[in-house]
Amino acid sequence: MIRGVPNIYKCIQSKEILFSIKLSLITSIISTLICLVFSIPVAYTLERSNIRLKKLIQILILLPMSLPHMISGVALLLFLGNLGIGGFLSEIGVEFVFNPKGIVAAQVFVNFPFMVNMLRIAMKESGYKIEFIGRTLGCNRWQTFIYITIPLIKNSLISSSIIVWSRALGEFGAVIMLAGATSMKTEVIPTAIFMNMSTGDLDIAIGVATILIFISIISMFLVEIIQKSKSI
Numbered sequence: 001m002i003r004g005v006p007n008i009y010k011c012i013q014s015k016e017i018l019f020s021i022k023l024s025l026i027t028s029i030i031s032t033l034i035c036l037v038f039s040i041p042v043a044y045t046l047e048r049s050n051i052r053l054k055k056l057i058q059i060l061i062l063l064p065m066s067l068p069h070m071i072s073g074v075a076l077l078l079f080l081g082n083l084g085i086g087g088f089l090s091e092i093g094v095e096f097v098f099n100p101k102g103i104v105a106a107q108v109f110v111n112f113p114f115m116v117n118m119l120r121i122a123m124k125e126s127g128y129k130i131e132f133i134g135r136t137l138g139c140n141r142w143q144t145f146i147y148i149t150i151p152l153i154k155n156s157l158i159s160s161s162i163i164v165w166s167r168a169l170g171e172f173g174a175v176i177m178l179a180g181a182t183s184m185k186t187e188v189i190p191t192a193i194f195m196n197m198s199t200g201d202l203d204i205a206i207g208v209a210t211i212l213i214f215i216s217i218i219s220m221f222l223v224e225i226i227q228k229s230k231s232i
Contacts, residue, residue, distance in 0.1 A: 007207030017208055019184050020192035027100060027188065028168035031107035035115045035164055036157070043119035044145065048128075062113045072110055073177025080105065080178065100186055102179035107168040115164050122156030123149065159223045166219035170212055 011017045045051065046058055064072050080086050080096040089095060096102040130152065134144045150157075172190035181191040189212055196205035 007203045008210060011204055011207040011211065014204065016183060016187065017192055017204065020187045020189050020208070021211070023100065023103070023186075024169050024188040027103040027107060028165050031104045031111065031168050032161055032165040034104070034108050035112045036161055039112060039115040039119055040150075040157075043116045043123060044149065046116070047120045047123045061116055064109055065113045065117070069110055069171065069173030070177060073106060073174035076102075076106060076109055076174060076178045096178060098180045098182060098186060100179065103175050103186060103188060106174035106178045107171050110171055110174050111164045111167050114167070115160050118160040118163075119153065119156060122153040122160075126152040155226050159226045162219050162223050162226075166216055169215060 042061065046054065046061075051057070067075075077097065078084055080089070080102070086095075086097060094101070096105050126149070131144050131148050134148045135141075139147065169188075170190055171188075172194065175186075175188060176191055176194070179186040181187060181195055183195065187195065189208060193205050193208050193212075196202075196208070
């Protein structure tokens with residue numbers, strides 16, 4: 001990492017690297033917001049409800065966590081490509097294969113079960129007592145969820161969002177299988193590292209990797225602060 005610090009300035013002078021950083025930031029923020037919006041109700045349903053086939057649904061949702069990311073990318077390619085629903089999506093103007101939308105789809109597919117699992121643990125740790133008291137005082141299920149459950153897991157929501165965002169920035173396997181690594185089109189930070197390593201430009205590759213390492217360190221530092229404030 002120390003060796004890569006002097007190369008950071010060289011990286012930020014490269015239009016290619018600046019494009020990859022910009023695209024990484026945009027796609028990772030979008031995918032994190034998507035994960036956040038959908039994982040909250042899913043985690044709540046899995047943790048608080050007794051729906052039929054709950055175990056099977058839970059296994060299917062968490063399955064991507066046990067798959068190598070490259071395999072996840074292949075699965076997405078088959079599903080969103082011409083062998084799956086890709087033909088229909090192309091007709092309505094939505095394309096994921098070799099497209100920036102594919103980057104978001106890959107990041108969501110890999111990180112969504114991770115966020116669901118983190119929020120489930122947070123809801124389990126928060127317990128049922130305060131929610132039960134709220135229900136006995138006249139709150140309906142929706143009011144209990146909004147005014148009691150969400151505030152109780154607020155710190156976990158923030159910390160899990162930071163971790164998922166950081167993971168999305170560094171996602172490589174699923175992204176390169178679905179979106180490819182086209183320069184100045186679908187090139188994100190990890191694929192920029194891969195492409196520059198492949199062409200022998202080690203200084204740029206190490207510099208970009210150092211930027212990603214710094215982002216990861218800052219992210220984990222923020223999560224640690226949030227977790228400490230939760231325990232106080």
